Amino acid sequence: MTIRWQLAHGRHLDIGDKALVMGILNVTPDSFSDGGLFNVPDRAIEQAQRMVSEGASIIDVGGESTRPGATPVSPAEEQARVLPVIEALAKAGDTLISVDTYREETARLAVAAGAHIVNDVWGLQREPGIGKLAAETGAGLVIMHTGREREKNPDVIADQFEFLERSLEIAHEAGVRDDQILLDPGFGFAKDSEENLQLMARFSELHALGFPWLVGTSRKRFVGYVSGKDSEARDAATAATSVVLRLKGAALFRVHNVAINADALAVADAIFARETAKSLS
Numbered sequence: 001m002t003i004r005w006q007l008a009h010g011r012h013l014d015i016g017d018k019a020l021v022m023g024i025l026n027v028t029p030d031s032f033s034d035g036g037l038f039n040v041p042d043r044a045i046e047q048a049q050r051m052v053s054e055g056a057s058i059i060d061v062g063g064e065s066t067r068p069g070a071t072p073v074s075p076a077e078e079q080a081r082v083l084p085v086i087e088a089l090a091k092a093g094d095t096l097i098s099v100d101t102y103r104e105e106t107a108r109l110a111v112a113a114g115a116h117i118v119n120d121v122w123g124l125q126r127e128p129g130i131g132k133l134a135a136e137t138g139a140g141l142v143i144m145h146t147g148r149e150r151e152k153n154p155d156v157i158a159d160q161f162e163f164l165e166r167s168l169e170i171a172h173e174a175g176v177r178d179d180q181i182l183l184d185p186g187f188g189f190a191k192d193s194e195e196n197l198q199l200m201a202r203f204s205e206l207h208a209l210g211f212p213w214l215v216g217t218s219r220k221r222f223v224g225y226v227s228g229k230d231s232e233a234r235d236a237a238t239a240a241t242s243v244v245l246r247l248k249g250a251a252l253f254r255v256h257n258v259a260i261n262a263d264a265l266a267v268a269d270a271i272f273a274r275e276t277a278k279s280l281s
Helices: 041-053 075-092 104-113 129-137 156-174 193-201 203-209 221-227 235-247 258-280
Strands: 003-006 012-015 020-026 058-062 096-100 117-120 140-144 181-184 252-255
Touching (some): 020 258, 041 058, 041 075, 075 096, 075 104, 104 117, 117 129, 129 156, 156 181, 156 203, 193 203, 193 235, 235 258, 252 258
Parallel strands (some): 020 058, 020 252, 058 096, 096 117, 140 181
Antiparallel strands (some): 003 012
């Protein structure tokens, strides 16, 4: 079944038989695995074009590191980093653009500059006005789970439901339509390695919420815990997590290395299609 994800500026993205890839573009000096590599606009644009050529359907532009212990930046600094890149990408072609921010002001300026999607790592629970912005502009909205700055339920799936049901209430109260929303379980956000692995193993239970899922395991610490590799050497293990999560029904994959994940997901899709056909026969 194909679901049409409605986005800003009259765009949409069909989510269905094939996994989709979102390329990570950190225009920051301090992100955990690629900080400083793309924080000059020209290099950022080149990297975005490379990821699109490798199979990315969306480029996710972030101006503040969300790694544990990262120093927060001011809204003005975040905007100075992301807006020139978003404007340049919007002018360069038809690439779908996401802004990775939890600030309403940054999100509003980013959508005005050409972004189609707001990716909120605080699930509307830091700045609920992002919901109002999405309702006003028609922007696609990624609502992510986090365990930061709160007491978690010890059951990883129960905690997902408790947090995300509140986020969905905020979105609906603001007037956001269901066809604008994707959910993200927030791998790595105040979750230890065992919690992340449990979340992967039980991922299928999350479909009870009734929304498509974006996942972001790319180069995360728990991937290193399993593989024994440093962050820059975790792409193969990341691709393995992408395959597992695709076979459990995840739709969109936020990754640093687009090429290796696109290849791995093509294999997963081939298996997924045959399993689906068998279940329908």
